[in-house]
Amino acid sequence: MDSEADPLNLRPASTPTRTRSGKIRTPPSNVKLERSQVFPPRIPTTPPSSPVKSTRVTRSSPIKPPPRELSPTKKRPRKPRTPTPVPDSESESEEPEPENRAPSSPIPFVSRQASSPSPVEPGPHEEALDSPLTPLTSSKFSNLPRCLNAQKREILRSIQHPPAVLDEDEESANHIALKQLSDLLQGTITRGEGNSCLLIGPRGSGKTRIVNQCIADLSERPIVLRLCGWSQQSDRLAMREIAYQLSQQTGKSFLAAADEEEVETEHPTEEPNAFLETPNPVTMSLPPATHLPALISLIPTLSRPTVVILDAFDLFALHPRQSLLYCLLDTVQSCRAGAGSKGIAVIGMTTRVDTINLLEKRVKSRFSGRMLRTAPPSQTQDWVELTRAILGSRIKNHMELDATGGWQQQWEAGVQYFLDEEGTASALYESFSVTRDVRVLARLLTSVAIQLSPSSPFPTSKHLLSAVAAQRSRLRFPMLHTLPFPSICLLIACLHAETAGQPTFTFEMLYEKVRDQIRVSTSAPVEFNGRSIGMPKCPRPAFESLVSARIIAPAATPSVSVAKEFIKFRAVVSREDVKKAVEKKNDTVLTQWLKKAQ
Amino acid sequence: MPLENPGYEPLVAEISSLFSARAPPFLYINDPVSPRTTAFVVNSVLSSLAHSSDASCRVNHAQVNAVVCFTPRLLYDAVINQLAEWDVKWAEGCANWGGDDAQKWNDNLDGFVHGLKAVHSFIQRGFPSGSNKGKSKQTDDDLTNDGQIIIVVERAERLQEQMPDLLVPLARLAELTQLDLSMIFVSDMPWEDIRPAFGASPDPYYVDVEPLGKEGLSRRLSAAFDSASAQREQNSDADAYHPNLRPFYVQFLSVLLDSCSLYVQDPNELQYIAAARWPGFVQPILDAHNHRPGEDVDMDGTSDLELRPPPEDVRMRLIRIFKPTFTAALDALYPRLDHATNWDAANQPERDLLTKPVGQTQPLADGGEVQVDDGRISDLPRMAKFILVAAYLASTNPHNKDVRMFGRAQDEKKRKRRAYKASAKTGTARAPQRVLGPNPFPLDRLIAIFGALLEENDVDGRMPAPEYSIPGEYTDMETARVGIYNTIIELTDIGLLHRTSAPEKLDGPPTFKCGISYLTSSALAQQLDIPLNDLLWDPA
Secondary structure, three states, X not given: OHHHHHHHHOOOOOOOOOOOEOOEOOOOOHHXXXXXXXXXXXXXXXXXXXXXXXXXXXXXHHXXXXXXXXXXXXXXXXXXXXXXXXOHHHHHHHOOOHHHHOOOOHHHHHHHHHHOOOOOOOOHHHHHHHHHHHHHHXXXXXXXXXXXXXXXXXXXXXXXXXXXXXXXXXXXXXXXXXXXXXXXXXXXXXXOOEEEEEEEOOOOOOHHHHHHHHHHHOOOOOEEEEEEOOOOOOHHHHHHHHHHHHHHHXXXXXXXXXHHHHHHHHOOOOOOOOOOOOOOOOOOOOOOHHHHHHHHHHHHHOOOOEEEEEEOHHHHOOXXXXXXXXXXXXXXXXXXXXXXXXXXXXXXXXOOOOHHHHOOHHHHOOOOOOEEEOOOOOOHHHHHHHHHHHHOOOOOOOOOOOOHHHHHHHHHHHHHHHHHOHHHHHHXXXXXXXXXOHHHHHHHHHHHHHHOEOOEOOOXXXXXXXXXXXXXXXXXXXXXXXXXXXXXXXXXXXXXXHHOOXXXXXXXXXXXXXXXXXXXXXXXXXXXXXXXXXXXXXXXXXXXXXXXXXXXXXXXXXXXXXXXXXXXEEXXXXXHHHHHHHHHHOOHHHHHHHHOOO | OHHHOOOOHHHHHHHHHHHHOOOOOEEEEEOOOOHHHHHHHXXXXXXXXXXXXXXXXXXXXXXXXXXXXXXXXXXXXXXXXXXXXXXXXXXXXXXXXXXXXXXXXXXXXXXXXXXHHHHHHHHHOOOOOOHHHHHHHHHHOOOOOOOEXXXXXXXXXXXXXXXXXHHHHHHOHHHHHOOOEEEEEEEOOOHHHHOOHHHOOOOOEEEXXXXXXXXXXXXXXXXXXXXXXXXXXXXXXXXXXXHXXXXXXHHHHHHHHHHHOOOOOOHHHHHHHHHHHHHHHHHHHHHHHHOOOOOOOOOOOOOOOOOOOOOHHHHHHHHHHHHHHHHHHHHHHOOOOOOHHHHHHHOOOOOOHHHOOXXXXXXXXXXXXXXXXXXXXOOOOHXXXXXXXXXXXXXXXXXXXXXXXXXXXXXXHHHOOOOOOOOOOOXXXXXXXXXXXXXXXXHHXXXXXHHHHHHHHOHHHOOOOOOOOOOOHHHXXXXXXXXXXXXXXXXXXXXXXXXXXXXXXXXXXXXXXXXXXXXXXHHHHHHHOOOHHHHXXXXX
16 A cells, blocks of 8 residues: 555645555545645644644645645635625726716616716627616517516526636635545546545535536546435435445446345456446345445445535434444545556535534544535625626527517616616625525525516616515514404404413413403494404404414413313514504504503 | 416416526425415416426426325325326226336335436426427427426425424425426415424525405405306306306405405405305395296296396395395304305395395394304203303312302301402412313312202202201202212213313322313303302402
């Protein structure tokens, strides 16, 4: 092994040097060092003892350049990050004509366009700028609905596969992760190494996308085994799934242990590509459970290199004895480069930053310790750019639309106008400050796109604001005011019970309160919508609808011995919610009654 | 398309434009009022998309109900069979769709995922029947849009209770299958209550459905009239769903909705009430049409005179007569105390109502207060009624106040209940036991209160029995009868009393709980001439 290790050292960046002496494995050296430079707040894994570290650095001197190359990443992003609270400032500075692009309220914007047309440089942009306003007033486009529909579809399509605007940035964390991961996989594919790494990043920061992109970019198509901690909830299920996916992709039935021996010997040597992409795999019967661990150790002997992707890696670490992880990582570690066997790479994806601490010692010692970080966009400007890229996606199918050219210009100008609006900028900025999850942005933009209609064909900040209200900052009970009259009465009675010091209540209590209130209010004639209100009808179904909508919740587990009307409940809604709902309902009797509850 | 779903145009527009292109992988549709209608609307939109002429937005969808599919296996099978358009046939041994080589997809979640992939490739290849469709698709559409798979789960809140393990994988199904797939949950609960812990599932794209306004309800219900009148046979006799009556029906609806939509907003429920009331409401008009004076009625039914909507004064008169019954219908039908046919039969107007002079027709009675009749108490023997009232008192009164309430000492003064001194309590007011629910009581206490009641209210009607000389001896004899204990057991069997102690427990007296409400017990007390409110510690 040591003889092999020497040539490895000459290899290019981020190729891991692996040494293996018995079962003891020194922590991975150079890659880890790079990582620690790029990401200072690293989780404390098993820290390598300092002498080892120093020797590693000296040993892997040819690999020095990459860290130097990567080190600016730490500093560079800071420059744009700090001075840009207003998202548009940077783009303005890049633009040739900042004065025309300045975000302003719509009306001055229009008037300026009308008064001073194209002062300096009437580029294509300038033409576009005044055009979005024309279809609003005049029906210049006869096929506006068709164009709009096509545009909407294009937007929705591109939302599902967001354009990689952000990864083009050389210094972004995702770009680095992509590069390192593809180097890693390259090592597995071309040199038959056994690699393992962990991809850590918050939700929606592009972990899956990076892995998929790396695999798609590979020169040779590996066997890809995808496991997810959410669906494979036990090691047994996971191993069955591995067997299934292996037989799907190799066309070989991993039926019995006897077969496995044959595969191990004959498969790499004769007809290596015979079973690739077999359209109709042989009927798969899964191997017995006891043979499954043996199956994993068989993986490197297959005809193609294998990539194992473990989504929700932290959940696998919660399985008893972590046997699946042990088997996989042991196979990775014992995978010898060359010697006729193909490589295996295990990629874990997780959002939990302390995942490595969950690993048992024997598992951790077999894990390389490589942790790649992904990060969501770091600046508001990234979101703005992403918004621009998604909304500005072009209609591909030109056959449908002959007037696409004109539409395209108008649309782009409309998007630009949308992005320049004050409300848009502030809504995007606010959303970005709350969450950096790109999927939230995708939901917002989906909602914006859905709201477009032939009467208002271009996005406005109003659309975005209503999208924010519907998708991001949702009210707990958005539709309380639409409840029917008896339900509202019962809710107010809940508040009365609470005021009286009875936070838990039964249906009978509320019903009595409502009945008394109605009795009181009918002594003075009360009208609602021009009709007098009698006893609220059907209080029982109204109460049950409140329960089923989880507006009130049972306070104790219901038992058979308690009659339905005496089960104790407590209110989930707050006083404020009910108050707002009653205000919206605009009913004087209810308002007065509610006021008494304070 | 909007014509099919009147009132739900915003939802229809949103869903159809979402699914005209690639929809988000996970949607959550929340309708707190009538999720059933919403699910129906979504289904009809998706099926019209599935058969739309525009091939680029064709979808394949399956709709399952989490109440029906109460185990994972049922759910898997239902989804895959629907996607593959596979009919389970009894004659073929009820086999599920198994793909080319008859596999089982319902073993576990992985099997389901494999099954979805198999179904997807099956759809890709095109259904054997619809091969020409596939060709036309390829010609006019060069985009690689081969139909999204959409799975709609109705009553998704049940998933949380029945298959909590499945919630996260279902929400992530698009990731797991690596297919162009969209999962839709329809529920009346907000997603925040279902959401798994630790952000395990991705957040859905939210769609909120506002309940219908009065105008929307009116349009939706009158659309139901159209479908009913389309179903009736042509040239049949004038019946309630004759197309000529539609304007009248719309007016009927507006009055009905005025009365009921304040209390109920679910279009299904309102439709049920309307369907129960309409035939009776329109009956006088049909009567007048069928028995026209001066025309020979007994010529065969095809009278040449068309059924016409009634003039304005008749309308007003009918509405005035029938309006009280609308709320009565709501009271009886919304909680399903009665079913529509039965209620309709019970609330038919008298025949030939319109022939009567205007002054003689009174508005029909509304049902009055909701009947408290339990149905179980009407045929009880007298002693059982006493026992029930005693049980109610025992369950409601505090046990340490029994002497004060029922005690009968030598001097009558002592019996009087002391004025309740309202001590300045620091704590909170306690709700009366009447609304908190019955307390359990031992059998001895029941017998004692029962005896007190008998002594107070039953002595006068007794047969003369000279052998009992000591006061109260007769009552003691009555309470000690085997029949009394037998009655208690019978009442427990009927459910009017609940036994709270375990039946196999022998030491100590058995304990019971009263099973009747305040209204029932006060009705019983009235029959027995017992002043119930005087005997209650905390009267209503």
